[in-house]
Amino acid sequence: MDNLELPKETYKSIYKTMLRIRMVEEKIAELYPEQEMRCPVHLCIGQEAVAAGVCANLSRNDYVMSGHRSHGHYLAKGGDLKAMMAELYGKATGCCQGKGGSMHLVDLSAGFLGATPIVASTIPIAVGVAFGSMMRGQQRVTVIFFGDAAVEEGVFHESINFAVLKRLPVIFVCENNLYSVYSPLSVRQPEGREIVELAKGHGVESYQGDGNDVTQVYKMAEKAIRRARQGGGPTFLEFKTYRWREHCGPYYDNDLGYRTESEFQEWKQRCPIENLKKNLLRDDILCNQDIEDMASELEAEIEDAIIFAKESPFPEEQHLLEHIYAP
Amino acid sequence: MLRKPQEESQIMSRELKYFQAINEAIDLCMTKDATVYIMGLGVPDPKGIFGSTLGLQQKYGSARVMDMPASENAMTGVAIGSALAGMRPIITHQRVDFALLAVEQIVNQAANWHYMFGGQMRIPLVLRMIIGRGWGQGPQHSQNLQAWFAHVPGLKVVMPTTPYDAKGLLVSSIEDNNPVIFIEHRWLYNTIGHVPEEVYRVPLGKARVTRDGNDVTIAATSYMVLEALRAAEMLATDGISAEVIDIRTLRPLDESLILESVGKTGRLIVADTGWKTGGFSAEIVTLVAEEAFSDLKNCPMRVTLPDCPTPTTPALANHYYPRAVHIVATARKMMGLSVDKIVSDMATSVPLDVPDLSFTGPF
Ligand SMILES: Cc1ncc(C[n+]2csc(CCOP(=O)(O)OP(=O)(O)O)c2C)c(N)n1
Ligand SMILES: [Mg+2]
Numbered sequence: 001m002d003n004l005e006l007p008k009e010t011y012k013s014i015y016k017t018m019l020r021i022r023m024v025e026e027k028i029a030e031l032y033p034e035q036e037m038r039c040p041v042h043l044c045i046g047q048e049a050v051a052a053g054v055c056a057n058l059s060r061n062d063y064v065m066s067g068h069r070s071h072g073h074y075l076a077k078g079g080d081l082k083a084m085m086a087e088l089y090g091k092a093t094g095c096c097q098g099k100g101g102s103m104h105l106v107d108l109s110a111g112f113l114g115a116t117p118i119v120a121s122t123i124p125i126a127v128g129v130a131f132g133s134m135m136r137g138q139q140r141v142t143v144i145f146f147g148d149a150a151v152e153e154g155v156f157h158e159s160i161n162f163a164v165l166k167r168l169p170v171i172f173v174c175e176n177n178l179y180s181v182y183s184p185l186s187v188r189q190p191e192g193r194e195i196v197e198l199a200k201g202h203g204v205e206s207y208q209g210d211g212n213d214v215t216q217v218y219k220m221a222e223k224a225i226r227r228a229r230q231g232g233g234p235t236f237l238e239f240k241t242y243r244w245r246e247h248c249g250p251y252y253d254n255d256l257g258y259r260t261e262s263e264f265q266e267w268k269q270r271c272p273i274e275n276l277k278k279n280l281l282r283d284d285i286l287c288n289q290d291i292e293d294m295a296s297e298l299e300a301e302i303e304d305a306i307i308f309a310k311e312s313p314f315p316e317e318q319h320l321l322e323h324i325y326a327p
Numbered sequence: 328m329l330r331k332p333q334e335e336s337q338i339m340s341r342e343l344k345y346f347q348a349i350n351e352a353i354d355l356c357m358t359k360d361a362t363v364y365i366m367g368l369g370v371p372d373p374k375g376i377f378g379s380t381l382g383l384q385q386k387y388g389s390a391r392v393m394d395m396p397a398s399e400n401a402m403t404g405v406a407i408g409s410a411l412a413g414m415r416p417i418i419t420h421q422r423v424d425f426a427l428l429a430v431e432q433i434v435n436q437a438a439n440w441h442y443m444f445g446g447q448m449r450i451p452l453v454l455r456m457i458i459g460r461g462w463g464q465g466p467q468h469s470q471n472l473q474a475w476f477a478h479v480p481g482l483k484v485v486m487p488t489t490p491y492d493a494k495g496l497l498v499s500s501i502e503d504n505n506p507v508i509f510i511e512h513r514w515l516y517n518t519i520g521h522v523p524e525e526v527y528r529v530p531l532g533k534a535r536v537t538r539d540g541n542d543v544t545i546a547a548t549s550y551m552v553l554e555a556l557r558a559a560e561m562l563a564t565d566g567i568s569a570e571v572i573d574i575r576t577l578r579p580l581d582e583s584l585i586l587e588s589v590g591k592t593g594r595l596i597v598a599d600t601g602w603k604t605g606g607f608s609a610e611i612v613t614l615v616a617e618e619a620f621s622d623l624k625n626c627p628m629r630v631t632l633p634d635c636p637t638p639t640t641p642a643l644a645n646h647y648y649p650r651a652v653h654i655v656a657t658a659r660k661m662m663g664l665s666v667d668k669i670v671s672d673m674a675t676s677v678p679l680d681v682p683d684l685s686f687t688g689p690f
Contacts, residue, residue: 038641038680039463090463090640098640101463118424118467119397152396153428180397182372187394256373314642324635 006218008285010056014214015280016294017052018273021072023298024081027306028071028088029250036310037088039101042069042117046212046244049272050175051076053217054143054237057225063111063133063142065126068103069175069243070115073145079107081301085309093312097319119180120146120153123172127159130170130234141228143171143221149180151195152188160202160236167233171224172199174238175211181247182258199236211239212272242267343522345515346378348490349455352497353380353417355526357387360415363501364391366402367419367455376419377457377516399425403432406452407440415451415501423456423510424467430475437506438481449504453497458600459513460550460648461680465639471601471632473548476508477577477610483507483531484577486549486600490520492575495529503531512550512600514682534581536588540570543594543658546585546611548574551598551630551649558598558654567662577607585611586619593624596657598649603631625661630654641678648679 004011025043032041044051051072055064058077066073074084080095087094088102095106103117113129116122126144133140150156151174163170176195178185189195199206205227209216217239224235244264246253254264280286286294343351356363364387365380371394375381384392395402399420406416420426426433437450459469477484483505487493493511500507537552538559547555552573559569570588574580589595595615597608608629615627630649638644656669 037463038678039465039639040468090642094640096639098642099466099636099638101465101639103467104465104639116467118428149397152398154398154400155428181369182374183369183394188396258373315638315640317643317646320638320643320646321633321635 002279003215004279004283004285005215010218011276011280011285014052014056014218015273015276015286016298017056017076018048018214018276019294020298021048021051021075022273023295024075024302025071027302029245031306032250037102038090039088039103040248041088041102041250042248043245043250044069044072044243046267046271047175047177047241048072049214049217050173050211050239050241051145053214054171054173054221056218057221058111058141058143060111062140063113063126063129064145065113065122065129065142066105066115066145067119067122067147067150068115068117069147070105070145071102074105074107074112074115077107077112078110079105079112080110081305082308083107085305086312089309089312090314091309091312092315092319093308098315099323120150120156122146123150123156124159127163127168127170130163130168131166134166134168139229141169141171141225143173143225145173145175147180148174148176148178148185148195149188150174151198157202160199160204160234163234164202164204167231169228169231170234171221171228172204172234172236173221174236176238176240177243178240179243179247179259182256184258194238196236196238199238204234204236206236206238208238208240211241212267212270212275214272214276242270244268341522341524342519343490345490345493345511345518345520348494348520348522349379349497349511350381350383351522352494352501353383354386356498356501357383357391359526362413363415363417364393365417365419366393366395366406367421368395368397368425369421370394370419376421377513379511380419399428400432403429403454404436407432407437407450410450410452411448417453417455417501419455421457422468423458423472424470426454426456427472433476433482433506433508434479438479441505442481450506451504452506453500453509454506455509455511457511457513458549460600461641461644463639463641463680464637466636469637471599473508473510473577474601474605474607474610477607481506482578484510485531485575486510486512486577487575488515488549488552488573490518490522492529492535492573494522495527496531496575498526499528499531502528507531510549514550515553517682518553529575531576532579532581534575534584535573536570536584537573538569538571540568540592542568542592543596543661544570544572544585544588544592545596545598545654545658546572546574546588547598548577548607549600551600554649554651555598555654557651558658561651561655562658565659565664567658569658574611580610580614582614582618585614589615589619590622593622594661595623595627596630596654596661597627598630598654601631602634603629604634606631628657628661630657641680644680645678650679
């Protein structure tokens with residue numbers, strides 16, 4: 001979609017969110033080989049529009065949960081960057097005090113209730129959060145992000161069934177990047193069947209969109225979130241997108257041969273950030289100088305966060321046996 | 328009588344890594360028996376489960392070597408059903424933690440099936456699961472849950488340590504007519520050892536003495552066998568002679584070998600990769616307490632993970648995973664020797680979350 005239909009300020013902030021996610025993850029990729037971040041990282045470079053477009057519609061009180069590839073969701077929901085970087089560095093100042101690492105982000109003050117890396121495992125938990133919010137009479141909406149493999153787990157179907165049954169204020173956001181690790185959809189799901197059709201079968205409002213077009217993502221999420229807030233129940237959104245880097249780690253892995261270079265290049269042409277930038281410049285919403293300023297502001301913020309993470313202390317031995325049971 | 332296993336006296340002609348030994352066992356069984364097939368997330372992908380399934384799809388085709396949907400529970404049921412129909416399935420899970428989704432099928436169905444239908448049907452099913460240690464895998468990617476499976480009658484539980492055993496035990500597991508939980512340790516994947524080319528079997532239910540000794544028995548599982556061997560070396564310098572037993576099969580457990588060894592040494596340390604409370608180490612200690620109490624000169628001790636979830640940060644991982652020094656300290660305490668020096672060795676600022684510097688992943 002080339003038409004910029006949303007308010008200018010919305011675009012500015014969405015653009016910044018996407019750029020921030022991209023720059024943070026590129027920084028992680030750059031520093032990762034130092035082996036100081038001693039945990040697996042799943043980068044979402046190339047997929048930023050889904051996180052940014054959906055979360056731009058949420059307030060701080062709303063909830064977001066995610067899985068193994070959660071940096072973008074955490075940041076888009078307003079998760080603290082310093083605490084995230086410190087977590088990747090295994091530090092006591094990290095968002096889980098080092099106990100979690102990249103695959104276990106959390107920021108309660110931002111409404112990011114947690115991400116864990118067992119495929120589909122946080123889907124029922126997010127449904128339960130929506131259930132609990134509803135029982136408590138809150139107007140909060142819960143968004144759960146997951147990948148295309150998650151819909152193969154039974155728990156996805158069981159959860160969506162319950163959400164429909166109880167008309168829960170939960171939005172299922174499936175980031176369909178065509179692969180689960182190195183396994184294409186073709187070895188996991190029947191050819192020609194769209195994921196969105198699976199959801200429809202459960203009787204949930206379901207839509208499919210271009211996950212690299214942030215305007216589309218924003219508008220679809222806006223409608224779904226409004227509906228949920230008004231008691232209209234859950235919505236399932238499938239966004240097609242593409243992971244640029246390797247499944248896990250900082251590098252590229254097209255050389256492995258599980259996907260073609262041309263497919264990768266095609267998707268790179270559809271970079272959600274570059275494309276939005278072009279249109280923002282075209283419509284004079286931002287000028288080159290604005291974008292440069294934004295980038296250098298972000299760079300400084302990220303540099304700060306890295307310094308904070310690197311200089312923070314590690315947790316001490318006595319923390320090992322702390323937090324096993326809640327007091 | 329404690330005998331050295333035959334393989335050690337053979338000429339060390341051909342060496343393979345642990346993951347290659349696993350690969351070869353699957354390969355040979357698939358050649359031998361057309362009903363053997365393997366599936367799992369990523370089985371035919373370019374990394375081939377850390378190398379252990381590489382090349383198999385090219386050789387046997389995508390009908391017998393296949394990827395699968397991320398549907399662990401359903402696919403375990405599918406495997407059980409296919410076994411009822413005459414196939415011999417192998418399912419591979421990259422981590423034990425992912426297999427937990429299938430616990431319902433494994434425990435309710437696979438383990439009970441033969442018994443609850445009066446012995447009419449059999450489930451020849453191998454469930455490969457990989458465990459690990461360190462390097463940021465954290466709470467949901469490296470849990471050592473062998474005790475759970477070993478608790479269930481009807482399941483067999485195997486934990487090979489050496490490449491030789493990995494192959495021989497996997498062949499036995501594939502040929503066994505029961506569900507077998509086959510637990511591989513990621514830190515053993517690159518270890519090298521003698522592996523004969525032909526099909527051979529290491530029987531399920533047989534432990535192995537990997538080092539002879541007289542003063543203390545160290546019964547260990549999986550990767551902890553290597554730490555136990557290191558500990559035995561260190562103890563030897565102080566004149567303590569440790570016997571190291573590789574448990575190899577947790578269920579059925581080789582009770583007689585353990586009892587025989589404790590009968591000789593009078594002391595028992597169990598070094599397990601799992602947690603302490605309710606862990607498999609407790610089972611071995613109980614066995615000895617029940618069957619050989621009068622042989623004991625000291626109270627048996629356990630070297631295990633502390634009872635807390637797996638932390639991701641290397642700072643806490645360093646205090647989480649037991650090492651040779653912990654076994655040494657335990658043995659010295661038992662022998663009434665000082666542990667002051669050992670305790671200072673336990674503290675470390677070097678990250679201990681990788682097996683050695685050559686290990687840079689993938690994890
Ligand atoms: C239950 C379970 N099975 C397998 C895995 C291993 N695993 C980690 S990420 C992943 C890929 C999931 O693919 P998808 O849901 O499409 O997300 P993507 O990585 O593409 O973002 C897999 C299979 C896991 N974490 N949990
Ligand atoms: Mg995917």
